[in-house]
Amino acid sequence: MKTTFNQIFSNVLELKGKTLTDVATMPQRTLQALRREAAAQVMAKLSTIRTLRIEQEKKALEIQAAKVGMSKKKPSTVELEPTKSAKPKGQAKKFSLAETFGLNVPKSVTITLNNHNPKHPLVPKADPNYVFRSSNVSDLCTFLQLEGETFMYVYGPTGCGKSSLIIEAAARMGIPLYVVTGHSRMETPELIGTYKLNKDGGMDWIPGPVTAAALEDCWVLIDEIDLLDPAAVAGLNGVTEGRSYVVPETGELIVPGPNFRIFATGNTSGAGDKTGLYQGTLQQNLAFMDRAFTAEFAYPDADVEVGILEKVAPTMLQEFRERMVKFANEIREQFINGQIEVTLSTRTLVRWARTASFYKAAWANAKGAPEPMLHAFDRSLGFRAEKESRQALHEVYQRHFGTI
Numbered sequence: 456m457k458t459t460f461n462q463i464f465s466n467v468l469e470l471k472g473k474t475l476t477d478v479a480t481m482p483q484r485t486l487q488a489l490r491r492e493a494a495a496q497v498m499a500k501l502s503t504i505r506t507l508r509i510e511q512e513k514k515a516l517e518i519q520a521a522k523v524g525m526s527k528k529k530p531s532t533v534e535l536e537p538t539k540s541a542k543p544k545g546q547a548k549k550f551s552l553a554e555t556f557g558l559n560v561p562k563s564v565t566i567t568l569n570n571h572n573p574k575h576p577l578v579p580k581a582d583p584n585y586v587f588r589s590s591n592v593s594d595l596c597t598f599l600q601l602e603g604e605t606f607m608y609v610y611g612p613t614g615c616g617k618s619s620l621i622i623e624a625a626a627r628m629g630i631p632l633y634v635v636t637g638h639s640r641m642e643t644p645e646l647i648g649t650y651k652l653n654k655d656g657g658m659d660w661i662p663g664p665v666t667a668a669a670l671e672d673c674w675v676l677i678d679e680i681d682l683l684d685p686a687a688v689a690g691l692n693g694v695t696e697g698r699s700y701v702v703p704e705t706g707e708l709i710v711p712g713p714n715f716r717i718f719a720t721g722n723t724s725g726a727g728d729k730t731g732l733y734q735g736t737l738q739q740n741l742a743f744m745d746r747a748f749t750a751e752f753a754y755p756d757a758d759v760e761v762g763i764l765e766k767v768a769p770t771m772l773q774e775f776r777e778r779m780v781k782f783a784n785e786i787r788e789q790f791i792n793g794q795i796e797v798t799l800s801t802r803t804l805v806r807w808a809r810t811a812s813f814y815k816a817a818w819a820n821a822k823g824a825p826e827p828m829l830h831a832f833d834r835s836l837g838f839r840a841e842k843e844s845r846q847a848l849h850e851v852y853q854r855h856f857g858t859i
């Protein structure tokens with residue numbers, strides 16, 4: 456700085472036609488005036504430099520801010536703006552449990568749902584032969600009426616009527632239902648929403664079934680949820696409480712409708728399969744399972760199951776249906792005890808009854824045709840068993856049907 460002042464002072468002297476050697480003989484007042492002029496010039500220069508420096512720093516900051524802004528551009532779309540919330544389109548409707556589900560209860564026992572929307576394309580088609588079981592319907596209706604409950608987990612053996620209860624209930628009550636089947640490689644975005652390629656080559660974010668149901672204020676069923684990686688399932692923790700949630704990819708805040716419900720089914724309680732009967736199932740995250748209203752379903756009581764067979768195979772002799780159910784219960788026991796690797800679910804019983812009725816009618820006048828019941832049994836279950844097990848199955852079959 457000293458150098459700068461001396462240089463400027465020299466310049467000032469030079470402009471006045473003087474040199475540094477003149478300073479010694481110069482009157483004090485003139486010298487002070489020249490010094491003041493030089494100092495003013497130094498100050499002006501310093502001020503310019505400071506202004507320039509400030510400008511430069513500002514610019515640098517702006518560039519930096521812009522860079523930060525750019526790198527934050529993606530997260531900045533993650534601002535909590537309530538961009539999507541459910542607009543309930545359904546109406547309130549009261550359902551009598553006796554009329555809607557055919558249960559043996561007074562007509563005055565009812566349930567009111569607020570998202571009855573029978574014209575919605577996602578309302579499942581009702582199966583008129585479906586037999587509702589009072590204990591299962593009771594679990595479902597309790598869950599639906601409980602305040603603050605959004606998530607119901609139903610578990611039980613294969614083909615006992617878990618998924619079908621939710622589907623048939625949605626069908627009878629006119630509730631739109633998204634159905635998705637879980638698998639071991641399923642990730643949370645598959646349920647919440649993912650980016651998909653659009654026809655212009657760009658990417659569009661498409662809501663997954665859970666978000667779609669949240670926005671349409673309806674139901675979603677996730678089947679076989681215990682096949683999923685627990686970490687993927689735990690990604691739904693917030694959603695299962697019915698709270699609003701942010702889609703990380705878009706920043707959209709999803710506000711579920713008040714009638715949004717998540718149903719999940721599995722063959723295990725979520726604590727892992729200790730029996731080894733259900734391969735591929737995984738122990739689920741405790742915090743996730745803790746959010747569920749949980750129900751365990753079993754195969755129907757014998758009289759109910761005979762009633763189911765009566766609906767699907769009305770031409771079959773009642774005695775056949777009764778023997779089928781007795782036979783099924785014996786096979787189930789053998790399966791649980793690990794004596795046989797296949798089981799006879801309600802699903803298989805229904806298939807067996809339908810197939811046997813079909814053969815019986817088709818071969819009514821055919822000479823030398825196979826025995827319809829056994830022929831249908833092999834095609835419904837027998838051929839799925841190992842050779843030795845099939846032998847064992849046929850022996851049990853003979854015990855139950857040999858006398859007919």
Ligand SMILES: Nc1ncnc2c1ncn2[C@@H]1O[C@H](COP(=O)(O)OP(=O)(O)OP(=O)(O)O)[C@@H](O)[C@H]1O
Pocket residue numbers: 584585586587588611612613614615616617618619620678720721722763801802803805
């Ligand atoms: N109560 C019932 N009335 C009529 N049919 C039934 C009933 N329960 C089960 N079924 C028959 O069994 C089939 C299987 O039922 P469902 O899909 O509900 O089994 P699930 O318990 O979900 O089995 P999984 O664990 O293998 O998925 C149905 O499609 C239907 O044919």
Ligand SMILES: [Mg+2]
Pocket residue numbers: 617618619678679720
């Ligand atoms: Mg199922």
